[in-house]
Amino acid sequence: MSESTTTTSSRPAYYHEQDLAKFPDIGEGAPDLARKFFDWYGAVFAEGALTAREKSLIALAVSHAVQCPYCIDAYSKDALVKGSNIDQMTEAVHVAAAIRGGASLVHGVQMRNHVHDLGM
């Protein structure tokens, strides 16, 4: 184990599960902006052209793409509450992973363009 890892693990973790419940407190800084954000957030997840369950699965996938522990906790639970099962949720995470992996790989085209440009 490296020294830096040891140092890090001896400190409290950066993310705390119980902090998710404090999310509304963000409004203490800029209440008008927070209100707009939370109103909009609520509207986004309301049943619309997509079902609430479909939106929950999208949110779960995006949570993994942006690697937000709070979002992963929240939408793992929300997806179960909305009737999704672990197979569906795992497939959603694969979608996120595929896009992340694909996004790296497709930059290979850029690499190949450069190689062709630089080579003979």
Added chain:
Amino acid sequence: MGRVLATLQKRGGMLAAAGAQRALLEGLPLTRRFEDALASSGLFPLRPTRLEILQINTGRRCNQTCRHCHVDAGPDRKEVMSRDVLDACLAFLERHRIPRFDITGGAPELHPDFREMVTRGAAAGARVMHRCNLTAILLPNYSDIPALLAKHRVEVIASLPYFQARETDAQRGEGVFDESIEGIRRLNALGYGRGTGLELNLVANPVGTFLPGSQPELQAMWKRELKRRFDLDFDNLFTITNMPISRYLEFLDERGKTLHYLTQLVNAYNPAAAAGVMCRNTLSVGYEGGLYDCDFNQMLELRVEGRAPQTIFEATLGALSAREIVVGQHCFGCTAGAGSSCGGAVA
């Protein structure tokens, strides 16, 4: 999980005793007491409305040992309602013309007088409701039960927490899902759930420590998936919150999630659900003849208020209608979110 486990009582589990469960629940450092929540909604003390449902618990015998069972029922339990108590229940039903006769357990089919209680309940003019685990009716000596239920137009309320095996078996025991599907198939073959007026309602308890989702949305999903996968039909899906009692309380306790779960329930308190709780129109009778405000209070051995009649032998409608309903911290389970009752969401 195996097909059949020992019950809490058989294992001598710490939470086998109702007193131990009550002590655990009452000792939790929750932010609110249920009485205060009711008071904030103008509902304390909670009073009954009109008695519409006589719910009898026929005993603890069951062929399954579901993980979330608030009754701690199972094959190793022997308690069953006596003949005298059953007769007194049926006499009360007839005398007061109670509209609904709700038979629960354990697995009620395993009671030796189940057929008679169905027949006499229907003859009394009540709509008989049978809480069915879908697998007892497959047992060799009970295969006549579905036809009997159909003959007396009994409403069947059957447990199916999910539309695939992994989740259902995790809660109800290995192999239970496949048998449950066969149970629904037999009921469908008799016309249950297929628009004939024979009502088949399914019950979905969350498989885990979360609260139920939207009942209409889950119902649509269950209908679509059971039709697509198995060509099965039913009428309504009832979403029911897992109650922190008996084996579900043990499950929470083992995982260190009791406080977390109860906090979820407290935070999700819904005054509209509180106004519609089932204890207001239901009277629950234990296998020993005791009177309770609901089946959950029954398992916690919380009888109806002391001034009211304590057993079915002395029960009168007038004396019961004046009682205050006995509540505790577990009652947050019926008032969370859209609420929860033996008929599903209430708000």
